[in-house]
């Protein structure tokens with residue numbers, strides 16, 4: 014059971030979230046949800062929102078959708094965005110797969126998945142986000158040539174990602190140099206999981222895959 018929400022968290026969820034919520038039901042054309050955005054990006058599992066909030070504020074000409082079912086994390090993102098949040102962000106406080114399933118094909122210029130739960134126990138591996146079904150959804154929602162960014166500090170999950178994503182067939186790993194493994198320079202502040210990984214001395218790898226033009 015999660016900890017009870019504070020009054021401040023509840024107020025943010027009651028007052029601010031309805032203004033930023035992705036419209037419910039039906040097929041979704043993300044490019045219609047933002048006024049004058051040159052492209053739309055999706056962050057899956059934004060946790061407490063460090064990376065997403067930074068990207069939203071750094072790129073006012075890009076639309077962002079963040080998915081996160083952990084409701085205290087949604088409140089943390091809203092707190093970062095302030096009482097008058099920018100107009101280039103929308104939040105889906107639920108499972109990214111249900112949003113992807115109703116998204117117009119090719120809608121996102123980039124999809125970001127930072128430090129997905131590694132589910133290290135063998136019997137829990139099937140819960141990992143990176144699997145054939147989710148990759149089908151990601152591949153369908155990404156524009157041809159679009160980016161799928163994944164980071165992890167779990168060596169076993171890294172091996173899994175490097176096997177499963179290229180094997181899927183819709184993605185090519187864009188690793189032209191050693192720099193491709195490193196944290197992108199515009200990533201902003203460390204996410205909660207990055208902070209924990211660094212404190213534990215676990216190096217993270219950053220993988221960038223490109224949606225192929227033809228699968």
Ligand SMILES: C[S@@+](CC[C@H](N)C(=O)[O-])C[C@H]1O[C@@H](n2cnc3c(N)ncnc32)[C@H](O)[C@@H]1O
Pocket residue numbers: 057058059060061080081082083086107108109110126127128129130131142204205206207
């Ligand atoms: C290990 S945390 C990483 C959080 C954040 N990205 C970071 O780097 O600190 C994984 C997050 O993914 C979220 N998550 C798990 N499955 C998800 C799904 N199917 N759709 C969206 N978010 C999901 C969890 O609630 C959790 O907050």
